[in-house]
Amino acid sequence: MPIDAAKVLAAEPRSGEISWTAKDVLLYHLGIGAGVPATDPGELRYTLESRLHVLPSFATVAGGGPPGVISGLSTPGIEADLARVLHGGQSLTVHRPVPVRGTATATSRVAGLYDKGDAALLVLRTDVADADGPLWTGDARIFLRGEGGWGGDRGPSARPDPPEGEPDRTVDRPVREDQALLYRLSGDLNPLHADPGFAGAAGFERPILHGLCTYGMTLKAVVDTLLGGETSRVRSYATRFAGVVFPGETLRIRMWRGEGTVRVAVSALDRDEAPVLADTVVDHS
Structure with missing residues (x-):
């Protein structure tokens, strides 16, 4: 049934x-x-409760799961096959x-619905606030393959120009074979990331890593490399998911430093540096 x-x-x-x-x-x-190396003081900021700092991308799973992809499919007017759903991009603004x-309290609403011809693009915005006021705002861009073509607005198409010159820093980050199995325990139990049969039906040779796991790994690399490990310096973080990552691969993360901004590009080193994250920007203090 097509999208209404x-x-x-x-x-x-919807609030909860x-x-x-x-x-x-x-x-x-x-x-x-x-946590690698396990005794590194910089890693203990993430893994030891007595000195814990929260990486802002934790907001994408706070409360037990991603606020965009799965919940977006329960929006009235949408009936979509989970195997044909792709998380196209994510942005996060940190208020505190x-x-x-x-x-x-998390309040989600549809911020946009666009007709991309062969797919529909749903933008779901989630605002989160506690008793002291706003905490963060997240936008999930969800592609519903095969659900476009109703003649709707195609939406904005402008993309930032790619960074110029050589990156200021380049780091490689290995993805463990069991990374998706561990990451999914934070709430995203989509079988695409664990079940080989489901992944095959979705067109992948084997289960793929969650895009939001790559998103978190990349932000951690930026914070650790260019922001002195200070998670509180992050103001906003946005990316477009340009390609998949398979557990066991290595991410190559390139960073270009600007005034209050870091531009980032991420590729899969094992597959001739196939693009993974693009149009990626971290704004910071």
Whole structure:
């Protein structure tokens, strides 16, 4: 059944309470590869509760799962096959440092629905606030393959120019064979990342890593490499998911430093540096 665009755009915002603890933060950090070497003081900021700093990308799983992809499919007017759903991009604006533990209200609404011809693009915005005020705002860009073609607005298509010159820093980050199995325990149980049969039906040779895991690994690399490990300096972080990552591969992360901004490009070193993340920007203090 095709998308009912009018019903999707008229959908009411949905709110609910979310909560998280230090254990959730620790599990998330391990899921994006923190803790290597295990006794490194820089890594202990992510893995030891007595000195814990929260990487802002934890916001994408706070409360037990991604606020965009799965919940977006339950929006009135959408009936989509999970095997044909792709997370196309993610942005995050941090209003205050994410606390180690908390309870907050998450309010999600449809911020856009665009007709890309062979797919529909749903933009789901989630605002999270606690008793002290706004915490973060996240936008998930969700592609529904085969659901376009109803004659709707194609949406914005402009993309930033690629960074110029040689990167200021380049780091390689290995992805463990069991990385997706560990990361999914933070809430995204989509079988695409664990079940070979499901991955094959979706057109992949084997399960792929969560895009949001790559998103977190990349932000950690930027924070550790260019921001002195200070997670509270991150103001916003946006990316476009340009390609897949298979567990066991190595990410090559290139960084270009600007005034209050880091531009980033991520590729899969094992596959002739196939693009993984593009149009990636970290704004910081």
